[in-house]
Amino acid sequence: MPKDRITITLEKELLKKLDTLVDGRDIRSRSHAIERALFSHLEEGKVKQALILAGGEGTRLRPFTYEIPKPLIPIKGKPMLEHIINHLLAYGVKNFILSVGYMSEKIISHFGDGKKLGVHIDYVIEKERLGTAGPLRLAKDLLEEDFLMLNGDILSRVNITEFFAHHQKMNGLGTIVLVAVNDPSKYGTVDLYGNKIMKFVEKPKKSKVVSNLVNGGIYLLKSDIIDYVPKKGFSMIEKDVFPKLAQEEKLYGYIYTGPWYDLGTIESYGQAIKNWS
Template sequence: MGRGKLKTAVILAGGLGTRLRPLTLKKPKALLPLQGKPIVEHIFYWLKLYKINHVVLAVCNLKEQIIDYYKDGSKFGLKIDYLKENVPMGTAGCVKLGKNYLKETFLCSHADEVKDININEWFEFHKKNKALVSIALTKIDNPSAYGVAKMDGDKIIEFVEKPKKGTEPSNLINSGTYIIEPEVLNMIPDGHAMWEYDVFPRIAKLGRLYGFVFPGQWFDIGNMQKYKRCEKLWKGIK
């Protein structure tokens, strides 16, 4: 099966990056280098492998730098549109601003994470289950520092935030990457809204929130320790 099912991806690049200061005082997270190029370019490469050539970048903090660097995306072989937040709208609130770009099933990814996921397999899983949202889940040895998925088969019942060690419902955590149906945009509250608190619980109650467990690498660069670890260990897209 050839690569290429989804057409559009939203990349959430508006975060302040407070845990990466002083690096992010004058440079947004989306432009921080990872193995010689900005982290978002690793995400671009992954998307292009699966023929996702339209990217919608949600930007807020130091947004002019991001827009000036990536421009219309042509030098990266992409078409880039921008969702410009004047104040942070949250991980879901900013995506709602892009309704005009998101008429079909789309992918959503945080800008400060890299991952190696077979998007075609994930998309097939999403459609087979008639999911409204499917979350890419990764296995980790010590999930107690994260939101941990409580599962019923492939369905996500809920996320248990930072459970005590030994009480985790699984070793599966949210990788910060989602496949989303466009009707979900109508379920996002106006104003500031977060996927994790304002949207996903509603979809879980409908029985249409699914978890796709992937075996590939996953790193986030949320703080200096994680950033250094990613720089050292990230092997790129297979």
């Protein structure tokens, strides 16, 4: 977003408090701390709610997930889901919906109502496997007009402020964080026209890859997207919803180039333990 340089005068004690927010990662400088503090107190132009998918069995992380649900697996001493919540909280997101299923009681016991993290948490419980789109039906009555939706096994430093501003500017039903990967044949690649997503190519052969941009598992969505979710049973937002939106030219991309870890495998989990800070 375009920025203007200004000069302000603040009390020393207030500056000291602002300086305690600077960690060199989520908040990089004093001016960044001031910007974040102002943003957290401005309601207009801020996304306030996130739906996090945390109900999977984590089969690719076995044997760890035989005894512990994937969202509680630790990274640097904290559950991976706690890292996600803390990152969003730094951008003013304080209302969370966790879609849980596998070992849901352990997740609910750990996070409770969210007060210990400074947030509010509601839960929707998947009594059967619903995929990545089905939980939207369960959360329908809790969702606001614009909300974040995230896979509960993705770690990133996406600037939520800039992401939301981009989403509002595009004025579609959904905006997807897109990341570049070395081997897109392991994922579904995205065909872009400007910022508009035209189509998805599911796990293309290396010789037919036309883009190295893949779905980053982080979305901004309007609540109307629920109308595109199948009424019953298991469904995937990547296969059953997003292609329809792309066909109707209502889906956009936001290219992100910072740290990004898909913690769905033992290999990527090891990389995050080594490199995440």
